[in-house]
Amino acid sequence: MNFLTVKKVSRKKTWNKSKYREFICGYCTWCKKELLNTMGGWIITYSKKYFCHNGKDGSCFDNYCERKLKEKKNVAVNQRVSRESYQRAY
Numbered sequence: 799m800n801f802l803t804v805k806k807v808s809r810k811k812t813w814n815k816s817k818y819r820e821f822i823c824g825y826c827t828w829c830k831k832e833l834l835n836t837m838g839g840w841i842i843t844y845s846k847k848y849f850c851h852n853g854k855d856g857s858c859f860d861n862y863c864e865r866k867l868k869e870k871k872n873v874a875v876n877q878r879v880s881r882e883s884y885q886r887a888y
Contacts, residue, residue, distance in 0.1 A: 824848040828858035 820836050827847045833840045839851040841859045849859035 826850045826858050828862055 818836070820834055823833050823835050823840075824842075825832055826840070826849055828849055831850055833848055833850060837850075841849045841851075843849070847862075849857075849862060851857050851859070855861060
């Protein structure tokens with residue numbers, strides 16, 4: 799009996815994939831910092847706005863929420879004042 803021997807041909811790898819891939823997922827709406835997939839600690843809102851936790855002045859998301867609350871209060875006050883002035887006029 800004649801057996802054929804099969805020899806495995808191993809190819810030399812010329813390029814190794816990096817095990818840790820890092821890519822940009824977006825930019826912070828508040829401070830314009832790039833948000834990476836490996837970074838963690840960032841928030842995406844329902845309206846697709848990106849925010850980071852460690853911005854220049856603390857949490858960018860907290861700053862955004864505080865500004866939105868102030869705007870809502872100002873709008874409510876302005877509506878109440880305009881309603882009162884309208885009622886006084888008539």
